[in-house]
Structures are given as structure tokens and as C-alpha cells.
Amino acid sequence: MDKIKINQLPAPTWRHLKMNFAEIEAREYSHFVVPSMDVPNVAKAAVVKNAFDMAAGWGEMLSETIRDSCLQLAIGGSIKEPLRLDYGFEAGKNAASRVEIVAAPYSETTVIAFYETDGASKGSAAVQTVVKAGEGAKVHLVQAVKVGSGFQFINDVAIREDDRARVEVTQLYLGGHAVYGGIRSDLAGYKSDFQNQIGYLLGQDETLDINVVSSHSGRKSNCDIIVKGVLSDNAQKVFRGTIDFLNGASGATGAENEDVLLMSEKVVNKTIPLILCAEEDVEGSHGASIGRIDENSVFYMMARGMSLEQIYQLMANAKILSVMNYIDDQAAKDRILQMLGGEDYGD
Amino acid sequence: MKEKTWVQDINTGFYDFRFEEDESLMFESGITPRIINEIADEKGDIDWMRAFRLKSLEIYNKTPMVDWGPSIEGLDMSRIVTYIRPKTRMRTNWEDVPDEVKDTFERLGIPQAERESLAGVGAQYDSELVYHNVRKEVAEQGVVYTDLESAMHDPRYEYIIKSHFMKLVPPTDHKFAALHGAVWSGGSFVYVPKGVHVDIPLQSYFRLNAKGAGQFEHTLIIVDEGAYLHFIEGCSAPKYYEASLHAGCVELYVRKNATLRYSTIENWSKNMYNLNTKRAIVEEGGKIEWVSGSFGSHVSYLYPMSILHGEGARSEFTGITFAGEGQDLDTGTKVVHAAPNTSSYVNTRSISKSGGVNTFRSSVQINENAHGSKSSVSCESLMLDSISRSDTIPAMDIRTNQADVGHEAKIGRISDDVVFYLMSRGMSEEDARALIVRGFADNVSKELPLEYAVEMNNLIGIEMKGSVG
Numbered sequence: 001m002d003k004i005k006i007n008q009l010p011a012p013t014w015r016h017l018k019m020n021f022a023e024i025e026a027r028e029y030s031h032f033v034v035p036s037m038d039v040p041n042v043a044k045a046a047v048v049k050n051a052f053d054m055a056a057g058w059g060e061m062l063s064e065t066i067r068d069s070c071l072q073l074a075i076g077g078s079i080k081e082p083l084r085l086d087y088g089f090e091a092g093k094n095a096a097s098r099v100e101i102v103a104a105p106y107s108e109t110t111v112i113a114f115y116e117t118d119g120a121s122k123g124s125a126a127v128q129t130v131v132k133a134g135e136g137a138k139v140h141l142v143q144a145v146k147v148g149s150g151f152q153f154i155n156d157v158a159i160r161e162d163d164r165a166r167v168e169v170t171q172l173y174l175g176g177h178a179v180y181g182g183i184r185s186d187l188a189g190y191k192s193d194f195q196n197q198i199g200y201l202l203g204q205d206e207t208l209d210i211n212v213v214s215s216h217s218g219r220k221s222n223c224d225i226i227v228k229g230v231l232s233d234n235a236q237k238v239f240r241g242t243i244d245f246l247n248g249a250s251g252a253t254g255a256e257n258e259d260v261l262l263m264s265e266k267v268v269n270k271t272i273p274l275i276l277c278a279e280e281d282v283e284g285s286h287g288a289s290i291g292r293i294d295e296n297s298v299f300y301m302m303a304r305g306m307s308l309e310q311i312y313q314l315m316a317n318a319k320i321l322s323v324m325n326y327i328d329d330q331a332a333k334d335r336i337l338q339m340l341g342g343e344d345y346g347d
Numbered sequence: 348m349k350e351k352t353w354v355q356d357i358n359t360g361f362y363d364f365r366f367e368e369d370e371s372l373m374f375e376s377g378i379t380p381r382i383i384n385e386i387a388d389e390k391g392d393i394d395w396m397r398a399f400r401l402k403s404l405e406i407y408n409k410t411p412m413v414d415w416g417p418s419i420e421g422l423d424m425s426r427i428v429t430y431i432r433p434k435t436r437m438r439t440n441w442e443d444v445p446d447e448v449k450d451t452f453e454r455l456g457i458p459q460a461e462r463e464s465l466a467g468v469g470a471q472y473d474s475e476l477v478y479h480n481v482r483k484e485v486a487e488q489g490v491v492y493t494d495l496e497s498a499m500h501d502p503r504y505e506y507i508i509k510s511h512f513m514k515l516v517p518p519t520d521h522k523f524a525a526l527h528g529a530v531w532s533g534g535s536f537v538y539v540p541k542g543v544h545v546d547i548p549l550q551s552y553f554r555l556n557a558k559g560a561g562q563f564e565h566t567l568i569i570v571d572e573g574a575y576l577h578f579i580e581g582c583s584a585p586k587y588y589e590a591s592l593h594a595g596c597v598e599l600y601v602r603k604n605a606t607l608r609y610s611t612i613e614n615w616s617k618n619m620y621n622l623n624t625k626r627a628i629v630e631e632g633g634k635i636e637w638v639s640g641s642f643g644s645h646v647s648y649l650y651p652m653s654i655l656h657g658e659g660a661r662s663e664f665t666g667i668t669f670a671g672e673g674q675d676l677d678t679g680t681k682v683v684h685a686a687p688n689t690s691s692y693v694n695t696r697s698i699s700k701s702g703g704v705n706t707f708r709s710s711v712q713i714n715e716n717a718h719g720s721k722s723s724v725s726c727e728s729l730m731l732d733s734i735s736r737s738d739t740i741p742a743m744d745i746r747t748n749q750a751d752v753g754h755e756a757k758i759g760r761i762s763d764d765v766v767f768y769l770m771s772r773g774m775s776e777e778d779a780r781a782l783i784v785r786g787f788a789d790n791v792s793k794e795l796p797l798e799y800a801v802e803m804n805n806l807i808g809i810e811m812k813g814s815v816g
Contacts, residue, residue, distance in 0.1 A: 012415040013740050017710055020415070247733060262748035265715065269745040273754070280733040280760045288754040290745050 002026040004061040006154065007182050007211035010242050011276055019238060019272050021059075022180055022209040024152070029096035029126045034071055035113070038084040043109070044074040050100060054130065057182025057211050058156040062126060070098035070130070075107045075139070082110040082142075082329050087127065089117050089151070095125040103137035105162075110140040112332045115153065116339070122150035130158045133165035135189065140168040142327050146339045147176040149204075159185040161192035163218070170326045173200040173208050174339050183212045187221035187252075194223040199323030201316070201340070202235035211240040212256075216249040216282070225256035228323055230316040231267040242274040243284050250281040260290045261319060263312055376559070377425045380404060383529050386430045390496060390532065395509060403518040403528025410522040417646045417675035417704070422590050422620045428560040429530040444470075444478050469494065469551040471533045471564055479535070485545060491538040492549055495565055498536040508536065511567055515598040515626045515654075523594045523622040523648075527563050531596065534564035539574040539605075548577040548610075553595070555615075561592035568598070570605040570633075577608040590645070591619045599627035601635050603657065608636040610795065615643035617673050622648050631657030631686075638794045639666040641678050650708060652681040655689035655717075666695040667791040670703030670735070679708040679726075679741075684717035684750070693724040696791050698784070699735035710742040711752060718749035728758040729787050 008021040039045045051068045073083060089095045101111055115127065125147075133139050147153045153176050159167050173179055185194040194214050202208055214223040225241055243254035256273050273286040293315050301311045320340065327333055383404050387397040412419070469492070470478040481492040491504070498504040499512075518528035535551045555562045570576050580597075593615060601607045607627070615621050621644040627635040637651045653662035664680040682691040697705040707726045728737040739756045761783050769779035 011706075011738060011740055013708060013742055014415065014710065017742050017744060019742055019744075250733075260745075262745065262750075265747055265749070267746070267748060270743065271745075271754075272740070272742040273756070274738070274740050275756060275758050276736075276738045277728070277730060277758050278733075278736045280730040280735070282730075283757075283759040285755070285757045286739075287756075288743065288752070290743060290752040291750045292748055294751075 006058045006062050007180055007209055007240065008059050009211070009240050009272065009274065010213060010244060011274060013272070017270075019240065019270055022238070024154070024180070027094045027124060029066055029094045031090070031093040031095045032069055033087065033089065033095045033097040033125070035085040035087045035097065035099070037086075039073065040079055040081045040083065042077055042079050043083055044076075046072055048072045052098065052128070052130065052158075054158045054160055055184050055186060055215075056128065056156050056158045057184035057213055058154060058180065059182070062154065062156070063128070066096050066098060066126060066128060070100045072100045072102060073111070075101065075103045075109045075137070078108040082112045082332070085111065085113040087113065087115045087125075089121070089123055089125045091121050092123050095123070097125070097127040098130065099128070100130040101132070101139060101141070103131070103133045103139050103165075105134040106136040107134070108138040110142065110329065112142040112329060113144075114335065115143065115145045115147065115155070117148045117151050119148050120150065121148035124152040124154070126154040126156075128156040128158065131160070131167050133159070133161045133167050135162045136164045137162070138166045140170070142170045142329070142332055144172045144174065144332070144336050144339060145176065145179060146174040147179065149177050151176060152178045154180045156182040157184070159183070159194065161185070161187050161189050161194065161218070163189035164191045165189055166193040166195070168195040168326070169197075170323065171198045172320070172323060172336055173198070173202070174336075175202065175206055176208070177206060179206070179208045181208070181210045185214045185223065187214065187216045187218045187223065189218045190220060192218045192221045196223070196225045197323050197326045198227045198229075199320045200229035200237065201320055202229070202231050202237060203233045205234050207236045209238045213242045213244060214254060215244045215246065216252040216254065217246045218252070219249060220251040221249060222252065223254045223256075226323075227256070227258040228319040229259075230261045230263060230319055231269055232263040234264070234266045236268040238270040240272050240274070241286065242276065243286070244276045245279045245282045245284060247278040249279045252279065252282045254282075254284045256286045258288045258290070259319065260288075261293065261312075261316055262291055263316065376428045378404065378407065378429060378526065378529065382429065386530060386532065389430065389432065391500070393499065393505070396499065399513070400529050403525050406518045407522060407525035407529055410525055412522055413648070416648055416677045417706070419620055419622075419646055421645070422592060426559055426589070427592050429563065430532055431560060468549070469535045471551065471553045471562070472556060481549070488543045488545070489540040490543060490545060491536065493536055495534045495536045495567060504536065504538075507538070507569070508567065511569065511598065511600060512565070513596070513598070515600075515628055516596050516624050520624065524596065524624050527565070527594050527596045527624070530561070531563045531565045533562075534566045534595070537568040537576065537578065539570045539576045541571045542573045543571075544575040545577070548579050550579040550581065552581045555591060555593065559589040559591065561594060564595045566595070566597040568607065569600040570602060570607045572603045573605060574602070575606045577610070580609070580611045581614070589618065591616070593619055593621045593623055595623045597623075597625040599625075599635065601627055601629040601633040603630045604632040605630075606634045606636070608638065609651075610638040612640045612795070613643055613647075613649075617643065617645050619644045620646050625649075625651040626654070627652070627662070628654045628656050629660040629662065632659045633657060634661040634663070637662070637664045637666070637680065639664070639678070640795060641666070641668040641676055644676065645673060647676040647678055649678045650681050652683070653691065654683045654685060655691065656685050658686045658688055660686060660689045662691045664691075664693045664695070665791050665794045667788055668695070668697040668705055668707075670697070670699050670705040672701040672703060675704040677706040677708055679706075681710045682712070682722065684711075684713040684720040684722065687717060688719040689717055690721045691723070693726070694790060695726045696788055697726070697728045697737060698731065698788070699728070699737045700731035702734045704736040705738070707739045707741070707756075709740075710744065712744045713747060713750045713752065715746045718747055720747075720749075721751045722753070724754045726756045727787070729784070730758070730760050
């Protein structure tokens with residue numbers, strides 16, 4: 001079967017590192033899926049024909065294989081209750097879905113989406129969420145993913161922000177045989193703001209491939225990308241994070257940080273945080289901390305009677321819970337806790 | 348009238364003098380088996396080396412061009428002269444060197460540096476070493492410092508050369524490593540015996556005078572157990588409108604508990620494509636220290652690599668890059684942790700101005716067996732205007748949980764707040780900005796050999812004029 005490249009780095013590096021892109025089998029994602037929804041009356045939901053006309057985090061090749069149909073959510077005012085989307089995928093099918101959130105100027109909403117399959121289910125899905133945030137609009141998109149051991153899940157979020165818009169994306173990747181996550185945020189508006197928190201928990205032979213691109217063309221635009229994760233068993237993860245300051249984005253700022261806890265000798269962790277800069281008047285930074293828990297912390301907790309195993313479990317839980325804290329909705333938090341194994345998680 | 352504060356480009360005019368080349372000494376341009384055989388004939392290659400060159404040419408022809416870095420479309424390999432016959436055989440007495448060549452190196456200050464602060468000097472002019480000398484007291488310690496060709500033809504060293512030459516950087520590594528294997532010429536061989544501490548540095552200086560030519564010197568250094576060496580490499584060329592090529596290769600073997608400090612100041616002219624490959628393998632308890640200043644070249648691909656092969660091996664990389672008008676400098680480093688308890692430390696600074704492009708590119712790989720290893724990478728970039736560009740592309744590949752890896756990068760401009768703070772303490776804005784730029788480079792420049800640090804300050808030519816407009 002032919003392959004296609006997704007999650008490509010905006011500026012490639014040495015080929016032998018195998019970080020420039022992810023490669024997946026080319027499939028026809030023809031099984032259009034509409035999630036079950038819980039949408040407050042003040043928002044309008046409708047399936048419409050609407051071609052994708054933005055840049056995607058997963059890249060052009062996959063965008064071309066998804067049909068033009070999409071579920072459009074039109075947000076007109078300030079909506080206190082979250083819009084809830086729940087996806088189920090039929091076994092053996094190549095499912096596709098596109099949701100377009102159109103946030104009118106100065107509107108405010110939270111959209112919470114769950115992507116779950118049975119533990120043993122097989123198949124694949126490519127889902128895309130488009131966020132078009134008008135002037136001063138605020139959108140918080142929450143996504144939680146846990147798919148089966150034979151399931152390939154490809155997730156993309158494409159964002160365009162006007163002046164003073166603020167889009168926050170909180171993602172939790174809690175398991176899956178082969179999971180790919182792309183985000184592309186175009187901060188075109190003056191003082192537009194992109195906040196991104198990603199938490200992941202991988203074990204067994206699970207793989208996760210993430211590509212986040214924050215493209216700044218708006219003056220005084222800002223992004224903060226925080227990634228926290230835990231790898232155990234034979235898990236493998238690639239994180240590509242790019243802050244791209246385009247010429248004209250004067251006063252723009254951007255920061256990205258990844259914190260990875262490695263809990264097995266057989267894990268593979270690849271991280272490549274890029275800053276691309278064509279503007280003088282910007283401030284960009286990235287940092288990464290990868291490995292084990294620092295000795296001082298271990299010593300402190302052992303002195304209080306904890307075993308090394310307990311310490312590692314506590315720190316792993318803390319990483320995921322700290323990302324969950326960006327979610328205000330208690331029902332969503334409770335469900336994520338269930339996905340993690342129940343109410344005892346984090347105790 | 349107010350004048351805008353500005354930072355001058357690196358002034359490479361000092362290096363921009365030339366002598367007419369004798370075209371009868373230049374080989375035909377291009378890379379063909381016939382030209383490779385002619386180079387082998389000219390140099391009296393041993394059979395294995397001739398076969399190695401021809402095999403490398405095959406690999407070169409099969410290997411694709413790089414597709415991930417700065418454009419090298421302006422480099423037409425069919426127009427590059429890969430070998431220029433020397434005007435003289437190699438000399439060990441400076442007075443025997445032909446006047447024109449001697450004048451070149453005297454203008455560059457090499458003989459003076461040899462007298463004042465070096466244990467030995469090698470000087471390469473175009474394709475061949477023209478002068479090599481090492482102080483008597485250093486030679487008496489058993490230190491070997493000679494040109495690579497002489498060593499290869501010397502029965503005492505032939506086996507060492509054969510067993511080390513292009514073993515760290517095989518011709519299959521990339522297209523220009525293969526090219527180097529086919530057409531290499533000149534360069535130095537250094538051997539420091541067990542336990543010998545060479546107190547003052549050795550230096551090789553590479554000068555490419557000819558127009559439209561390439562320089563392909565090979566440097567092979569072995570620092571044996573418990574020994575110490577500081578090796579300095581300098582390079583320059585006059586500016587031509589035609590593209591020139593530097594595709595040298597450096598292979599460094601740092602044995603158990605040995606230390607090698609390798610300092611490079613690169614001032615190639617702005618028509619130069621600098622596609623150089625440098626690699627070190629470090630055994631148990633050994634240490635490699637790279638100090639790298641990149642100021643010249645039109646395009647650079649330069650990433651000194653450290654393979655930490657023995658337990659407790661260490662590497663340090665300190666680099667500064669200044670990209671001005673017409674320059675696209677892609678520099679950085681690679682580290683492979685291939686043994687337990689190894690450590691690496693990377694600290695770089697880059698400055699971009701007048702449309703110059705800087706890319707910091709790195710990779711840190713920690714293998715499954717590298718338990719207890721640590722790595723720290725720090726890179727900072729300063730943008731001095733909005734027509735320039737500065738990118739950072741650091742990669743980390745970690746394959747054990749028993750490791751600690753830290754990375755941080757910053758990019759930005761001169762902070763208005765810091766300027767304001769300094770001005771509130773009585774400094775003029777010009778002085779404040781100059782101080783900030785000097786301070787930005789200071790962490791790295793202080794690692795350079797003193798004479799080069801002074802030269803770097805002159806080169807950067809930080810000139811603040813008038814008041815800020």
C-alpha cells in the first residue's frame with residue numbers, strides 16, 4: 001500500500017533521525033462520521049458542504065483525502081455550558097470527521113470531545129477540528145483520546161484567530177496503538193493568543209506522534225505550549241513543536257516546554273522543539289526536561305516513607321492531573337479519570 | 348542629525364588579498380574517474396588509497412544531495428577544481444617556502460604566532476601543505492605532527508593511517524564525505540603518546556587562494572591514553588565571484604582518560620560553500636572540547652559530532668556564529684551517548700543581521716546502554732534587524748529512562764528594559780547596546796584562544812555610532 005507523509009516539520013532536519021514526518025498507509029477515509037452531540041440551544045449545529053481552506057497540523061496530503069462535508073458549530077454569544085461531542089467508531093472502517101467551530105466576535109465557548117473505542121477494536125479514523133475565532137472570541141477545545149490496541153487514530157486541529165481572539169486547546173492522549181496528533185494555529189490577529197496543553201500516558205507498544213505548529217503573523221500575538229507525558233513499557237513518542245515568527249509579527253511572544261518522565265528502559269522518546277524567526281522584535285523560548293525524577297525530589301519523598309515505585313507513580317499521575325487542571329468542567333474531568341482507570345487515579 | 352545605532356558586519360577585508368594563480372598547476376574541473384586517477388598519480392598514492400578514492404567516487408555519484416538545509420544550488424560541481432599542484436614540496440624551514448606563499452601566511456600572522464605561542468604549525472596553501480614544523484622539545488616527547496601524506500608513506504605510521512582514515516566519517520556518511528574520500532588532499536596527522544601533556548597548542552592554517560577551487564584537507568588526530576592536546580584550526584580565503592568549496596574532514600580519536608580541545612576559527616570568504624565534516628570518538632573517561640567560531644562563508648553546513656563511546660566520556664561544545672549579508676550559516680553539533688555515565692554540554696550563541704540567516708541545528712542521542720548519562724543544551728540567538736533570520740532546530744532522541752536531558756533555547760532582540768536599566772545607571776544608549784551585544788557573545792568568546800578572542804572582537808567590529816534614531 002502507498003504511504004503518505006503527515007505531521008511534517010516546517011523545517012526538516014537530518015533524515016537519519018526519522019523525525020521530519022510520520023508516514024502512514026494511504027487510505028480513503030470515506031466513512032463520514034457525525035458525533036453524538038449535546039449542544040446548548042444558543043449554538044447552531046448543522047452538517048454542511050464546506051471545503052477545508054486552511055493549513056492543517058497533519059499536513060496537506062491527509063486533508064486532501066477527507067471529504068468536504070463537515071459538522072459546523074456556530075457560536076454566537078457567551079455559552080456557559082460546554083458543547084459535548086462523543087465519537088464512536090465502527091470496527092474495520094476508515095472513519096472521517098470534520099467539525100468546524102465558527103466563533104463569532106466576542107463569543108465564548110468550551111467544546112469537549114471524547115474519542116474512544118473498545119480496547120481490542122480495529123480500524124482507523126481521521127478527525128479534524130477547525131476553529132475559526134473571530135475578533136475577541138474565546139474558545140476552549142478539550143479533547144480526550146483512548147483507542148484500541150488495533151486502532152489507528154489521526155487527530156488534527158486547525159485554528160485561525162482574528163484580533164484579540166484566544167483559543168485554548170487541552171488534549172489528553174491516554175492510549176492507542178498508533179495515535180497521531182497535529183495542531184496548526186495561525187495567529188493572524190493583533191494580540192491573538194494560543195494556549196495549548198497536551199498530556200499523554202503511554203504504555204505497552206503504544207505510539208504517539210505529535211506535531212504542533214504555532215504560526216505568528218499578528219503583532220503581539222502569543223502562544224504557550226506545554227507538553228507533559230509519561231512513557232512506560234515499550235512506548236514510543238515523537239513531539240514536534242514549532243513556533244514560527246513570520247516577518248511583521250512584531251512584539252510577538254512564544255514559549256514551549258516539554259516535560260517527559262521515562263519509566264522503562266525500553267521506551268523511545270523523540271523531541272524536536274523548533275523556533276523559526278524572521279522578525280527582530282519577538283521573544284521565543286523553548287525548554288525540555290526528559291528523563292527520570294531528579295535525585296533531590298526522590299530523596300525528599302523517600303525520606304517521608306515512600307518507595308521508589310510509589311514515587312514514580314505519584315509523579316506520573318501528577319503530570320496528567322496537572323494537564324487536567326486546565327479543564328473547568330467536572331463531568332469531563334470525571335470521565336477522563338474513568339478512562340485513566342477510575343476514581344482512585346491520583347490518590 | 349541622529350544616526351541609527353548599528354552593528355557592523357564582520358569585516359573580512361583583512362583576509363581578502365590574493366595572488367594570481369598559475370593555471371597550469373590547476374587540474375581540470377569536475378569529478379571523474381580520470382581526474383581521481385590523476386590526483387592519485389600526482390600524489391603517489393599507495394594502491395589501497397587509490398582504490399579507496401575510486402570507491403568513494405562511486406558512492407558520491409550514487410548519493411543524493413542534501414534536501415534539508417540551506418540551498419547549495421549555486422555550487423556547480425562540474426566547475427570546481429579539486430586539485431592544484433603545489434608550487435613547492437612541503438618545507439620544515441620557513442625560509443625555504445616560496446615568497447608568495449610565505450607572504451600570504453605572514454600577512455595572516457602565522458609565523459609570528461608560531462614563534463610566540465604555538466608548539467607547532469602546519470600551513471596549507473590550496474591543495475597541499477607547504478610548511479610543517481613542530482618544536483624540538485615537543486617532538487622529543489614523542490609527539491608526531493606532520494602532513495597526512497608523509498605519514499601514510501612512512502612505514503611507522505602507514506598502518507595507523509590505514510586503520511583510522513575515514514573510519515569515523517565513512518564515505519557513505521553523506522555526499523560530501525564521499526567527495527572528500529575521492530579527492531582529499533593535504534591536512535595533518537597528529538599523534539600524542541600516552542600520558543604526554545602538550546602544554547601549548549598546535550595549529551594548522553588552511554588558505555584557499557585559487558579561484559573556483561575546492562579544498563579537501565583531512566585532519567587525523569589520535570590523543571593516546573591520559574594525554575592532552577589543544578589543536579587550533581584556522582581557515583580563510585580571498586573573495587571571488589565564483590563559488591568555492593571547502594569539504595574537509597576531521598577525525599579525532601580521544602583515548603582513555605585523554606583530553607582534546609579542538610578550536611576552530613572559520614573566516615572563509617563569502618563565496619565559499621563550507622561543507623565540512625568533523626567527528627570525534629571518545630573512550631572511557633576521555634573528553635573532547637569543541638570551540639567553534641563561524642564568521643565567514645556564503646553557506647555553511649557544520650556540525651562537529653562527538654561519539655561518547657567509553658564509560659564516563661564527556662563532550663563540550665561551545666560555538667558562536669555571526670551571519671551577515673549574503674550568508675546562510677547552518678551550524679550546530681551532534682552528540683551520541685553510547686556508553687554509561689557519559690555527559691555532554693552544548694552552549695551556543697548566534698547573531699544575525701543585514702539579511703543573514705543563522706540556523707542552530709543539533710541532535711542529542713542517548714542509546715539504550717547509556718545509563719546515567721546527562722546532557723544539557725543551551726542556545727541563544729540575537730536578531731539585530733527584521734530582514735535577517737534565525738532558526739533553532741534541536742533534536743533529542745532518548746532511549747533509556749536512566750538519563751537526564753535538559754534543553755533550553757531563547758531567541759530575541761536587545762531588550763529595551765535592559766537598555767533602560769543601564770541608561771538609568773548613567774550609560775549612553777550606544778554604550779548600553781554595545782555592552783549587551785558584547786556580553787551576549789562573551790560566554791563563548793572567553794573560551795577561544797586569547798589571540799582569537801581578540802581577533803573575534805575585531806572581526807565582529809561592534810561599532811555603535813551616534814545616538815539611536
